[in-house]
Amino acid sequence: MLNRTQIKEVLNTMENMYPDAECELTHSNSFELTIAVLLSAQATDALVNKVTPSLFAKYKSPEDYLAVPLEELEQDIRRIGLFRSKAKNIQKLCRSLIDDFNGEIPRERDELVKLAGVGRKTxxxxxxxxxxxxxxxxxxxxxxxSKRLGFCRWKDSVLEVEKALMKKIPEAEWSDTHHRMIFFGRYHCKAQKPACTECPLLHLCREGKKREKKAAAQ
DNA sequence: CTCCCGATAT
DNA sequence: ATATCAGGAG
Structure with a gap:
């Protein structure tokens, strides 16, 4: 596990690598963002961003999503995958926005997770x-x-990972660090082919060291 | 835990 | 061919 000094180095390095990391899902308000994040489950941001321009042009309010048959909405998001459950969740979400939240996306997490298709991560x-x-x-x-670098244990659940990060990172840096970790994971520490040989954090990365030894043994 | 699911990279 | 993608519901 990383110690305090190592954690500071990790945060500094990620800031240098991705100083302007931010949400890459195209959106222009909290309603569009919520729909985009819901759609992004098990799909790439790039794919979601191909679909949402026409989607957001057609559906501008919760009422708009409820005005079409479920099958029509399914076809409009089909390319993203998991389209049947996502279409159903969008209509349920819009229904409860109108019925329970005055048509607005609520600001409290306890309220947000009551919306269909919205879990803790979204x-x-x-x-x-x-x-x-x-x-x-x-x-x-x-x-x-988090698991490769050693912010948490390998067997930790996503909730345990979140708690470990909140404990080890200053609250004022949560949002920036979270986006930098996403960029770091998406473009550098990739799932299938991580760029360990050119990684500035290799010297303190338990997974990177493991991979180095393995490569040397070949 | 399984299921949902098309697009893309490897 | 298989793994992965800003997960969540049942």
Whole structure:
């Protein structure tokens, strides 16, 4: 596990690598962001961003999503995958926005997770990106990077990973660090082919060292 | 735990 | 061919 000094170095290095890391899902308000994050489950941001321009042009309000048959919405998001459950969740989400939240995306995480298709991770993205409040959304990249570098234990659940990060990172840096970890995971510490040989954190990375030994043995 | 699921990279 | 992608619901 990383000690305090190593954690500071990791945060500094990631800041140097990705000083302007931010949400890459195209959106222009909290409603669009929530829909985009819901759609992004098990799909790449790049693919979601190909679909949302026409989607957001057609559907501008919760009422718009409820005005079409479910099958039509399914076809409009089909390319993203998991389209049947996502379409159903979007309509359920819009229904409860109108019925329970005055048509607005709620700001509290406890309220956000009541929305269909919105779990803790999506709620954290919305609170952080749309409402500018400190949060660490643990997605596949944040989980992988945290475990490879040693912010947490390998067997930790995503909730345990989030708690470990919140404990070890100053609250004022949660949102920036969270986005930098995503960029680091997405573009450098990739799932299939991580760039360990050119990684500035290799000397303190337990997974990187493991991979080095393995490569040397070949 | 399984299921949902198409697009893309390897 | 297989792994992975800003997960969540049942």
């Amino acid at each position: 709620a954290n993205v919305v609170t952080s990106v749309a409402f500018g409040r400190p949060a660490i959304a643990v997605d596949t990249h944040v989980e992988r990077v």
